[in-house]
Amino acid sequence: MSTESISDRRKHIRSVSVTALSALLGVGAALASATWVGLSDAAAQNTQALAFVLGAILVQYVLINASGIYGDDEFGAKHYLFIAFMTFALWFVTWGILLTAEVSG
Numbered sequence: 077m078s079t080e081s082i083s084d085r086r087k088h089i090r091s092v093s094v095t096a097l098s099a100l101l102g103v104g105a106a107l108a109s110a111t112w113v114g115l116s117d118a119a120a121q122n123t124q125a126l127a128f129v130l131g132a133i134l135v136q137y138v139l140i141n142a143s144g145i146y147g148d149d150e151f152g153a154k155h156y157l158f159i160a161f162m163t164f165a166l167w168f169v170t171w172g173i174l175l176t177a178e179v180s181g
Contacts, residue, residue, distance in 0.1 A: 090145050097136060098159050102166025105132040109167070110174045120175050129167040133160050 109125035119125070136159050140146065146155065 094140065094145065094155075094159065095162060097139070098162035099166050101132040101136055102129070102163040103170045105129045105163070105167045106170035106174060109171055115174060125171065129164055132167070133163050136163065 105128040108128045110119075112128065113119045113122045113125045137156070140159070141151065
């Protein structure tokens, strides 16, 4: 019984750390996009901002594989999609907030 609770706790910590890393890098990519592209009226149409979110996704894949959080057989397509979605979603929301705050401010 105690090994199940340790295993469950390890899985929980692993999932929380992967989710937190995705969220932080998504927000960081939005801030980097705002710094690089600026927050003018044409910034929302600039495709260079997408380079930062794609870079953040690729960096996470490398970090997670290098850190050994997942075993060789545990990191599958579902995990890749989760990381990509979470990073993009946080980037998109933060980028949208930054763009609308600049327009109204």
